Amino acid sequence: MSKIFYETAAIDYANAAPHIGHVYEKIIADFLARFHRLDGYDTNFVTGTDEHGEKIARAAKNAGQEPQKFVDYVSEELFQPIYRRLEISYDDYIRTTSPRHRKYVQEVLKKVYDAGDIYYAEYEGLYSVGSERFVTEKELVGGVLPGDSEPPILRKEANYFFRMEKYRPWLVEYLKEHPELIQPVAYRNEVLEMLKEPIGDLSISRPKDRVPWGIPIPWDDQHVTYVWFDALLAYASSLASRGIFEKYWPHAWHVIGKDILKPHAVFWPTMLKSAGLPLYKRLVVHGHILAMDGRKMGKSLGNAIDPVVLLDKFGVDAVHYALLRDTSLGSDSPFGEEIVVQRLNADLANDLGNLLSRVRTMLLKYCGGVLPAPSPADSEIARHGVALAGKVRVYVDELKLHLALEEALQYVRSLNKFVNDAKPWELARDPARLKELEDVLYTVVEGLRIASVALEAALPTKAKELRAALGLGGFTLAQTETWGLSPQGTRIPQEAPILFPKLEAKPAPTPEAEALEPQAPNGLITLEDFAKVELRVAEVVKCEKHPKADKLLVLTLNVGDHTRQVVSGIAQWYAPQSLVGRKLVLVANLKPAVLRGIESQGMILAGEDAAGNVVVVSPEKDLPPGAKVR
Structure with a gap:
């Protein structure tokens, strides 16, 4: 029976350009998709853009455009190009304005309506324009919903409601019976805490005369679908529209940010239950990327990281690697260019790139550029190498991605130590020790083959280039659990580019240094x-x-x-x-x-x-x- 993995990254709200948070999430999801492919899983990875709603209609109006033209531009000219540059390996990009998605949403709405779980009622309450939903006083902090920039407004209107409260007892029991559903565990506990109190029913429509930009309710064309009931279904509509829902959906993982936990952990499971659809297998929740001083990032604060600039400066692989290596999934993590420089120089250039350069030079000099016979499989380096995949798998399954990468880098460091201790340059002086020399060089090449596969999900282009510099092609993770698969007689290229050129670190100005800069009194002119x-x-x-x-x-x-x-x-x-x-x-x-x-x-x-x-x-x-x- 084949192993199957279906994964989604949150579809992005198409009201502005992508920021570092979007990039971070897609890199996490890309790592998981690539890793599962390497590990032999039949993998399908989906992301896309969420293109309906009040905020988008307002943003389009501000831009002097019709909503469809506006979201076409944001999706096709802003989001998709940067994900292509980042080598995000999605199999489908679902847009919620597409006919295939609209059809599926209306089918599910009808199914839930026919089940008696949708009713029409008038409601008055606090409405968050930023989050496009009604909120309770308990959710507010200082009068504002976390993540919003302005307080909610009092709104009264008649909408269609989904009987979400009806499913609260079932959801509590389901979470208790499936402790692995929401990870890390702190977020599962947060959801269980939410569910101790009534959650109420969910408003799932908006009057068309107020919010015309949305998918029409199939039995009432004077109402459009509320954005969350529309957007969440994209994870399923992508599969259903391609005729592969039954194959992949039982294996679904969702990767999301902690700010949209409630819709994914409460709205979504109850919607699926009502529609008679199985729940997803796992909800993976990540934290926020912060400025290096621990503050929230923002354009108005002047500390936002432009992902395009980051890519221009450091390239795809360094950005992937640094974001995965220096963050702990689930927690908020400070991040800046200095971290990318540090990881690129220390881990990638010094440890990995330098080792590749050393072994290539010695193979060309001492072996004519031809890989010798496999070295013994019972050495400590060989035993460590064939065990690496198993250790990395455990860390990935526990969502400790930074530790998975550290484990692989530790092996690279052990290869560097092995070279230093074996001193192949001295062995080369004695013809009687030729076999020892060949064993040392083969061991390093085979170790680099294994390490490159363990790192490939975080180095989407450079891992392949590393193996190409040794005359090697692609391998699965399982093929790293056998020693000696680098073929004897392989001829390495005479020339190979430097994989990771070292960069000079440009330290960020300290608050003390900034304080010494001349400033106008009180900022007045x-x-x-x-x-x-x-x-x-x-x-x-x-x-x-x-x-x-x-x-x-x-x-x-x-x-x-x-x-x-x-x-x-x-x-x-x-x-x-x-x-x-x-x-x-x-x-x-x-x-x-x-x-x-x-x-x-x-x-x-x-x-x-x-x-x-x-x-x-x-x-x-x-x-x-x-x-x-x-």
């Missing part, structure tokens, strides 16, 4: 200083994406008596065509700057709303291009 800024009305005559930067737009502006070219970081909020013809406010006397190879002759003004969406500033009345803003 004089009227004379402000008068130096020249603001002009400018009309956008052309706008296109920057050829080298996903987050930049290149705008050509009519400023009255001439045109200007301005580069602006607003691509995640505006499609280029939506800005053509609009009038903006330009800082006209700013010194030109070159941004990713293109000169910017000024800056356009923009603000940020409570949800973090950037909105360009436009004159209230129709002023001519070039008009001075006072």
Whole structure:
């Protein structure tokens, strides 16, 4: 019987560009998918974008676009390109605006409705616009739902409700009988604590006259489906629409962030139970990525990590490895560029890359670039090597991914020590010790083969390149449990690139250093200083994406008596065509700057709303291009 693994990463809400939290989650899920493939599982991995709801309709309006065009842009131009760059190995990318998903949602809604678990009622309560759901006073901290930027509002409306409370006793018992369902265990305990009190019924629709952007309720076209009832079903609709639901669904793992625990651990199981569908096998919950000082990251705090910049600087494998190696799944973890540099230099360049370079040099010099006969399988290094897969499997099953990587790196370090102790350069001086020399070199190559497979889920491109530099191809995890599978007579390439070039660490400024920098008292400027800024009305005559930067737009502006070219970081909020013809406010006397190879002759003004969406500033009345803003 074949081993089967189905995994989803949370589908991303398509109202803004991806941030480091999105990237972290997809890298965790990608690691698990790759590892299970290496371990012989028939694996299917799904992610996608959640594209309906009130927030998206509002973000589209702010961008001057229809919702469908807006989500097309966010999904196809922002999320999917960065996941392709990251080598995220999903098998399907499900979008909730797709016809296949819409059809499945309406089928499940009808099934739950026919079971008597949906009713129509009027409700008044606190409504979180940020989370798009009604909330209770108990959920608020300081009057705000954690994760929201503004307090909930009092709202009264008639909606369809799902009888969620009906299933609370069943869910409590199920969680007690299946302690492995939610991992790490702290989150299972958190859910059980939630379920000690009544959870109420779940509003699953919104009036179409208020929120037109959603999947229509199949028996009432004046209502659209509430975003969570829509989005959660994407995990199942991906399989059902491909005709493989029965095969994969019983083996489902969901990877999510802790901020969406309740919908996945309470809403989702009760929905599945009502619809007569099996529950998922495991819910894997990760923590947040924090700034190095332990603070929450955010654009307004100036400490956010741009994943595109991270990839440009360090490459795919270093980003994957550092995020997995320096975080503990389930906990919040500080992260910054200095961590990537440290891991790249110490683990990847020094330990792994240097060992590869050493053994290649010696094979070319002492063996003519040809791999000798296998070394004995009873050495300590060989025994340690064939046991590595089993140790790594245990850590992965326990979701201690950082320890799985550390175990593999410890083996690489033992190979380095083995070389230093065996001194093959001395053995090469004595022809009588040729067999000893060959055994040492074969042992290192075979050890690197084993280590590269153990690390491959975290090094999606470099593990293969490492083996290619030794003339080797792909192997399964099971094939690392046998010593001697690197074929005798393999000829290694004469040339091979340096896998991990070392980088100079650029330390982050300390608070003490920042305090010494000259600052204006209280951040105030004089009227004379402000008068130096020249603001002009400018009309956008052309706008296109920057050829080298996903987050930049290149705008050509009519400023009255001439045109200007301005580069602006607003691509995640505006499609280029939506800005053509609009009038903006330009800082006209700013010194030109070159941004990713293109000169910017000024800056356009923009603000940020409570949800973090950037909105360009436009004159209230129709002023001519070039008009001075006072």
